[in-house]
Amino acid sequence: MTGRRYAVSDVMTRKVVAVKAKASFKDIVRTLRQWGVTALPVLDDERRVVGVVSEADLLPKEEARGADPAPGARAADGSAAAKAVAVTADRLMTAPAVTVAGSATLALAARIMARNGIKRLPVVDAAGVLTGIVSRSDLLKVFLRDDEEIAEEVRRDVVGWLFVTPPESLRIEVHDGVVTLTGRVRDSTLVPVVARLVRGVEGVVDVDCALMGPLRRPDLDPDLPDIAEFPPA
Template structure:
């Protein structure tokens, strides 16, 4: 249905590699390498997400393998030192886990990833049970949408309701996700609204809006200048001559 935003459940991966809290360090490293992922969710026995273990959580063990940390390091990097001594996923994980609901919009998921600087999010239901995982690349799927589909949605959901009776037909063209809207409308106050709504359509890369107001008729209202550009048929002859 046009105008209905996609949700995380539309793009998430439903088969997820996960760990138990008691998973040993070496098994975590093997899973990350085997499945080529940067992080894995940690689950309890009811498949509720407890936390997340990332490749970065494993690195302190190698970093602090040699030598004894000085006092400054002990004070400023206590969390990393604790991870250096960890043996299981439950000891290594970051908790509570940062998650997203399956019914969240892609924009909501993207904002969460950007705000916390993460590359993927476990997807959970109302009770916190793992249902899938969504990554940054999953969120980019909306930009694979066909130009024709985007154009149809903009015409139907935005242009037609906002400008139901334009002085002349309005044009909507989309190329490589960039929407161009042309023509004349009766109420130019609605043009910024059209731009904002169009930019929010999934798959839109940018908006090029060339909507203008209705034509002026100097013969009917001499106090208003004609708005035709380029010295066309409706241009003021006196102005055209003075510009030469």
């Protein structure tokens, strides 16, 4: 198929707020509050993503207020006890960071988020340099595609690809992202293939496939002759 698939770089936010590895605790809190986010990528001097610091990484300090530091808590082991006494991003952050490439599909980004239970992913290039951020809401942008745009892609890149001569009776309607397919096709084995490919078009919410195979001719009675013979009048 020739249909274009959206990549993470098509929907990500390119203006990203991040902090350096030596950013102070208060600077992190201030930045989170100022930008209204819950997590920040942590960068080294080459803007490579080395971790992510979130509100959850900061809370151990509040939880441990008034308590004596645990023995060995200053070790950078990523434990809650260590984070309770940490004062810079490189000691507070969760590392290594879970990231995604800009060329990745939206489906892959969604799977990474679901598997790791996170809402935002730093987007990096081949060198690990930060290029953007993608959130759950960004991944949903494709569902804002215009119905006619979706219908045209289905006609061009699904029907036009599967059938040398598209069936005249095949009708495609799209309403609020739901694609309805009606009509008949010569090869009924292609019906589930059409439905599956349409479902893969970016922005499709659901598919109602009512396609049918060709009309079947009634079987002739084998006992009847092919040519009826009548006696002369």
